[in-house]
Amino acid sequence: MAGPARKFDFDVIQIGYGPVSKASALFLQRLGWSVGVFERWEEVYPLPRAVCIDHELYRVLHAAGLGNVAGRVCNDAPTYRWFNAEWKELLAIDWAAGSISGGSEVNFIHQPSFEWAMDARIKASDGIALNFHCEAVAFHQDDDGVTVTIRDTKTGTTRDYTARYLIGIDGANSFVRESLGIKRADLGFEADWLVIDFALNGGLTARDLGIPECGQYANPVRPTTIVPGGVEADGRVLRRWEFMRLPHETREEMVEEEKVWELLNAWIKPDQGELIRHALYTFRSLVADTFQKGRVFLAGDAAHVMPPFMGQGMCAGLRDVWNLAWKLDLVMRGKADPSLLDTYTPERAPHVTDVIRISMFLGSIICMPDPEEARKRDEMFLGGNAPKPAPFPILTDGMLERDGQGHVIAPAGELSCAGAVRFGGRTGRYDDFVAPGGFTLVLEEGVALSASAKETCRRFGITVVTVADRRSATDDQIGDTQGQFGRFMKAHGISAMLVRPDFYLFGGAADSARLDRMLADFARQTQAFGMNAEQRQAEPA
Known part of the structure; x- marks a missing residue:
């Protein structure tokens, strides 16, 4: 007992x-x-x-x-620009252009x-x-x-x-x-950078200072990062500078205030604000x-x-x-x-x-103090032959849809989309209407669930929502105000997706037969993890 x-x-x-x-x-x-x-x-x-x-x-x-916290302390990022030593633009990324989540990248x-x-x-x-x-x-x-x-x-x-x-x-x-x-595995990166946060006098802007709003100054003489540092509660605007320590410099001298102002002098003067802090960080990859x-x-x-x-x-x-x-x-x-x-x-x-x-x-690419290497890098970027970084990662293992051999089936592991939508006569964030916390099956308009799919959703408490074009969505459908869902599903060749509580896809399906197979694998995995069936199905709130 x-x-x-x-x-x-x-x-x-x-x-x-x-x-x-x-x-x-x-x-x-x-x-x-x-x-x-x-x-x-x-x-x-x-x-x-x-x-x-x-x-x-x-x-x-x-x-x-x-x-409310995020809204108060966050600001949309400006365009992120990389410059070489002659201030020629090597790269520009418009972070404010939008993301699959519906706002700034x-x-x-x-x-x-x-x-x-x-x-x-x-x-x-x-x-x-x-x-x-x-x-x-x-x-x-x-x-x-x-x-x-x-x-x-x-x-x-x-x-x-x-x-x-x-x-x-x-x-x-x-x-x-x-x-x-x-x-810990060491992936092999190590570099020392001096990080400086500086509060600007009221009204002073990056344009006033003649500096990039957000950028990398990839000058081999001194690789430098210049980015916003956020806004304090009292409204003071912070700027951040990061300076790479060069081989001939010691860690000790980098944190001396005289050295700090020597490095800042080309960018800003003491009477233009307040030095908030400076610290030397060893950037590593572990x-x-x-x-x-x-x-x-x-x-x-x-x-x-x-x-x-x-x-x-x-x-x-x-x-x-x-x-x-x-x-x-x-x-x-x-x-x-x-x-x-x-x-x-x-x-x-x-x-x-x-x-x-x-x-x-x-x-x-940024931490390149050798002038000849920097010259070759600049030629690649300016000539349109710059190496491209890998796309942002997705999940590749764990609780994701798999085939009979145990391989993950695309688009499982992708981060799902969100954004502004319309539901029940109101416009707001998708997650305000479809409360997070459980699994959600998102269907395009016109996708019908088979009897077995309905039963799986009922047994495992999967919230089912239908997304339609904002111009034709009925009151019980999610109106795709920004077109986020339509673009996302088209890009992945699917008309249905099962979204996990953390917003990653368990899987996606192009048609009803494929959807039945996906939900069958979901039932298999949830039972293997002992996840209780017969949970009450949620509804959009």
């Missing part, structure tokens, strides 16, 4: 309190779970680091109830404002216990849960806390990763061998670090915890077996590795 259920202090314990941990805590709390967060420092880190959130994570933040952000806004949400939440000056010194796990020993850094006293799961979101020097004995051991997971910089040339460091960490949250939710509710969590590493590790490799590729 089974004994009483074990009681835990928290459902999930998180070590670390950076932006990824804050988002993770809010994701889990929104799903109804208690979270204990332990941070060895005493306050939110007040200085900027990350400056970008891409369209996918901007959508995620809205879907997770953080839309990239948003610039003031990270401290982003974190303070999430911190305020967390402190107002009954479901999240936030503990500062608390350092994790040990942990162990068994078949039921995890026990973490926490030391108070002020008093030196220790106490044990228990949870069903533990997530190490504790940075590149992760205690959790090191304690698990998880090694990926943990696994992101999970039993009930313990790694996320963010604890799992991977990358060069900044795609602005994807924080984004990658947010993808980690968005991927993990819906799986933990199903498992902790008893609606899926713990084996579902084993898809976390296969889905996230290859994806982030590909992102890192693209960032390394861009870095290899």
